[in-house]
Amino acid sequence: DGGITQSPKYLFRKEGQNVTLSCEQNLNHDAMYWYRQDPGQGLRLIYYSQIVNDFQKGDIAEGYSVSREKKESFPLTVTSAQKNPTAFYLCASSLRDAKGSEAFFGQGTRLTVV
């Protein structure tokens, strides 16, 4: 089945640690996105990539980093510089320039700082 897979579903991080969230898609989409969801605040864009080896900052990129070495994969690293990382993280993919193109979302990773 085609889709977008995030792992792990739950992740715990100690203070000062970097952690990496995985996102893989087999939809042959060029574009991939990372969003952060906090209660009552909707989703906010962290980073996005429209093509391999290229990515742009979203609205809340500070304390995060990404890479796009393969079309299928767009991992997100939450660094120790992110002061409030506890949140639900959602990865999405879409066709790059298609008008009205549907974005497909993964099932999310819930990150908790312990």
Place this chain on the structure above:
Amino acid sequence: GEDVEQSLFLSVREGDSSVINCTYTDSSSTYLYWYKQEPGAGLQLLTYIFSNMDMKQDQRLTVLLNKKDKHLSLRIADTQTGDSAIYFCAGGGNQGGKLIFGQGTELSVKP
């Protein structure tokens, strides 16, 4: 930048119609979307409307767009308990996944 506002909660009885409202500040969004999120899950696209349309109907779903008032609504006819979820409106341009989301409206359907 764009701001998208939704009311946070809506409670209806099973079989009634639900109307979820959304207002936005920036008219540059080419497309306006409605996504559904069930507990602990990702988002599922319900429907979208192009900014030059006024209405779109898709089975139990009706989307109304009032460009003058910058108001978008989603009507769910014959609401069922399985419709209980958080509903997000979002605006976007020509990049499918680069979206500005509202805060989400939690719909509770009581039997």
